[in-house]
Amino acid sequence: KNEVEQSPQNLTAQEGEFITINCSYSVGISALHWLQQHPGGGIVSLFMLSSGKKKHGRLIATINIQEKHSSLHITASHPRDSAVYICAVRSRGANSKLTFGKGITLSVRP
C-alpha cells in the first residue's frame, strides 16, 4: 500500500463546477503539501497544511489529522485549472523528506 493515495485518478469536469480532490495517507506527518503540475511540466506549490483549512482565491485545502485525510477544493472551476494535482506528505522528524502521491489529472471542459 502506498503511503499516499489520491482519488479519483482522473477527473473531468465542466467549467463552473465545484471540484474535490482527495488525499489519504498512512503515516504520521508534520505537514501536507498540495502541488499543481501544468501540462508543460512546471510544478507550483499551492498549499502547505499541518491542521485546519487554508484558502487562496478559488482554492481551498483542508486536512483532518485524526482521519489522515486532506481535500483540495476548486470553486467555479475554469479550463485553466486543468493540471495534475499532487499531494505530498512530510513525515515527522527534523530532516524528513516528502513522499508524493501519483497525482490526479484534472480536465475542465469549457
Place this chain on the structure above:
Amino acid sequence: NAGVMQNPRHLVRRRGQEARLRCSPMKGHSHVYWYRQLPEEGLKFMVYLQKENIIDESGMPKERFSAEFPKEGPSILRIQQVVRGDSAAYFCASSPVGGPSTDTQYFGPGTRLTVL
C-alpha cells in the same frame, strides 16, 4: 526575485555518457532538494542538501548518481554512465533557511533527460 532555475531544460545523452543537471535555488535559500519523476510515475525524493553538506541521500541510487551543493555556484546532480532507465524529469526545489519541517518548497521547471 528570480525563482528556482534549472538548466538545461532538456538534455539528451547516449548510453554510457555523463549527465550534469544544475539547479540555482532562489536567492536567500540554502536548502536544495532533488526529485525524479519517471514516466507515468509520481515524484520521488532523491537527495536533500545544504551548502557544502549532504543532509539526506536516502533516495539516491547507490551507484552512478551523486549530488553536490558547493559554497559558491549551483547545486549539481551528476549521473555517470547513463542508462535508458535514467530517462526522466528531474526537479529541483529550494527552501529558505529555517529547516525543511515547516518551509514551503519552491520548485524549478525541471530538466527532462532523455537517454538514447
